[in-house]
Amino acid sequence: MRDEILSRGVTRRAVLGGMAGVAALSIAGRVVAAGGEAPAWAQLARDGKLPPLAERLPKKPMVVTPFEKAGTYGGTLRRGLRGSSDHNGILRMVGNQSLVRWNLEFTQVMPNLAERWEINDDASQFTFHLIEGVRWSDGHPFTADDIVFAIEDCVKNSELYSSTPAQLSVAGKAVKVEKIDDFTVKFTFAAANALYLENLATPLGQHPTLFAKHYCSQFLPKYNPNIAEEVKKAGVGSWTDLFRARCGDIEIPSRWGNPDKPTLDPWIVKEPYSGGATRVVMTRNPYFWQVDTQGNQLPYIDEINFSISQDVESLMLNVISGKIDIQERHISVLSNKPTLSQNMEKGGYRLLSLVPSASQQCQIYFNMTHKDPALRKMFADKAFRQALSLAINRQELIDIVYFGQSEAYQAGPRPEHPWYHEKLARQFSEYDPDKAGAMLDQAGYKMDGSGLRLRPDGQKVFFAVDVIPTLYPDLVDALELVKAHWAQIGIEMKVNTIERALYYTRGDDNAHDAAVWPGPGGLDPMLDPRDFFAFHPQGSRYAIPWSLWYTSNGARGEEPPESQKKRMKLFDDARSTADLSKRGAIMTQIFDIAADEFETVGLCLAVGGFGIIRNNLHNVPEKQPDSWSWPNPGPALPQQFSFTS
């Protein structure tokens, strides 16, 4: 069964062809000669302050093939965080130890803490076999009990999580996790969940390996009758607050705020990420359970020092003066490329290129469920949307805003993806204002004497497009050009630059005319299909009430039209289809319908970002996917990064 799982990825292997000729594959269980360890640990072990290496490692530790060559121990890796709420900057670098992980090409799920697994025929039962002898960072063994505890006692505890995280429930029912033996666990879902392995490899799939039972159980009333006293002593409101402060959660800052919490990560917290911290320091985990091909315990690098810059400019300054060893987060926008290239020699670094996993640089979402019936009718008119798409001069926009580094695109998987859909991606992306004008005339939006178009009810055609200038300054520039293009065919648009929270509130209230956002789903169309049907209650901005209807099983929102319902049904089918080629066929049906409906208007293909790697840092792939689902650089295995002196 495992081979079948592995082979699933093969069809997608061509996706990022050539990205990594010698991908760092790792296979648990390969026997390697007992190797070395960091000199500091060796000394401690000789002094009897730490058990010898053989007792700290599993009998058959996971073997990681270094990306270039075996490294040497030592060094402090410097990286930047930005102000507060940048906890995921740490997660991406350090916290990626899930049951499974992505390969470097983002095409295949690899063993990680689970060395192998079986899946039943309808993909509703997953049995994971853990690597035997893995230890938490405090030396306590990691077993099936920890996983059962994490899911059954923590995640399914309704006081702690008032509803089970989406990944762990199917058809409204939470997963059931059972211990088979010390190193085997079985996950049973209420229905098929074929995407579970892929989801498990993303950051949101880390719950099973997040909470160490021997430590975190002391914060649960079930295991600790004296919890009330401890809550009082800690000065927090309730036991759930205490639990979160001590054991954290996948993506909250307090995950990195407690040096005592046992983890399975290569580095553990030394100076915590707490309010007012100016830096975060992580230090080597003496019990880390992976070795290189010569049997040397990983990680090679002693410490990671995350400096916290409030301001991106000062982070850039640190980068170009050589004070950062690897960085792409926060500095990866196109406009920084000239500065970064110019200072390569001075800063002693080389460039890292990011392969976007997104599809679209700028997707325009007209609110087809607008509260105003006249606007709703206008936006829901397919001819109106098609005409507006034809009126955009995409080449001019790409040349001016994106330095010529993109191509006209609508939506859908990227051209290199096996599921690439020509019609969905390219239709109505040529520049033809005359045809656009004719289409609008025919659809009833006639030009008045002053060159402005009127709606059938006699009102001027006017709407606002919401955009967040602080987040995506390029989208504002792009929209200003689109505004000019549309003005030529008599359509008046306002570029509505608003603050981030307001953008979201307007979306939640369904109060926007239209909005822009980069469109995901280029390399991960299954993980975020928001542009193919109303999937995401915050992201499918052309019809948020429909997506609410979908995610709440019809309890909330507004019932969508037939074509949407059909795609929702198809997607549910795809999600429960284990066979990748069958799944691809189902997704193609969704793309066909989406292409016919033409709900969103895209501008151009997402452009890749940049980063830097200091010249003395090795084993770093210089081309990486850029995605939250592939939380770069984590899946490139920072534990095998190494410095030359």
Add this chain to the structure above:
Amino acid sequence: MLVFIAKRLLWMVPSLFAVSFLAFALIQLPPGDYVTTYIATLAASNEVIDQNTAAQLRERFGLDDPMLVQYFKWIWGILSRGDFGISFEWQQPVSGLIWERMALTLVLALSTLIATWGIALPIGVFSAVRKYSIGDYFFTAFTFLGLAIPSFLLALVLMYIAAVEFGQDVGGLFSSEFETAPWSIAKVLDLLSHIWLPVIILAVSSTASLIRVMRANMLDELPKPYVTTARAKGLSEFRLLVKYPLRIALNPFISTIAWLLPNLISGSVVVAIVLNLPTAAPLLLQALMAQDMYLAGAFVLLICALTLIGSLISDILLALVDPRIRLE
């Protein structure tokens, strides 16, 4: 005098209440709440929050309560047990977050005050006494430059020169080995070796305006008959200046002591962010942006309290320095 001070102290109580309520209400005015901002921040890095988590967070933080209820819960916590609440963002008690930051802010504020006054007073007096001399023109030019350059720009330029040309470690108030070390003499010396850069940057613009104020005030006073009288009585020029016109001209300096702190905190936000200073300003800004109400509220409350104390101090000092002011 004592009665005056007691009265003023009593008045502070209702003022603080009013101010804390206003602050709390203002923090809640922008659309959305902490959870909206949290989701938005994650989305900024294309990261997705679990659909169920948002509702859960709101419930946990009590964000569904009406504003008044939230306010009274908060203020009651402060009054009854000195508990400023929990920072949503950090899951840490607010009081643990603010004190060290406020202390460093005060250090920076006082250093800047001393630097500003130390430069502005002598130059102001000089420019007034030697009106239209070469020195006066030089300082006037310098003044206008200082006023014209935005301090964040100055900070960026100085940082760039220091970092790229001289390879200096810039930003922050401590070297990395002292950042988390407990307080010691070595740490204080380290602080002194770092603090001069932000002090200069912050002092430049306020120095410039204070020189102008000082010069104008002195020019008003110098031709007055009492100066002529004093001079006629044979007082040395220096004693004469210090004893009479300078005391009067100091009035605007002293009466603005109260604004100094809030000005330094709000006026230095951008500089503190650019220079990565561990003062209150960046944390306050972040708390406001994240709508982390209790943290932001505690900062605003403290700054207001300090302003009230500051204005009391300036009133007392004015009474001491300016012979024209009487409390009765």
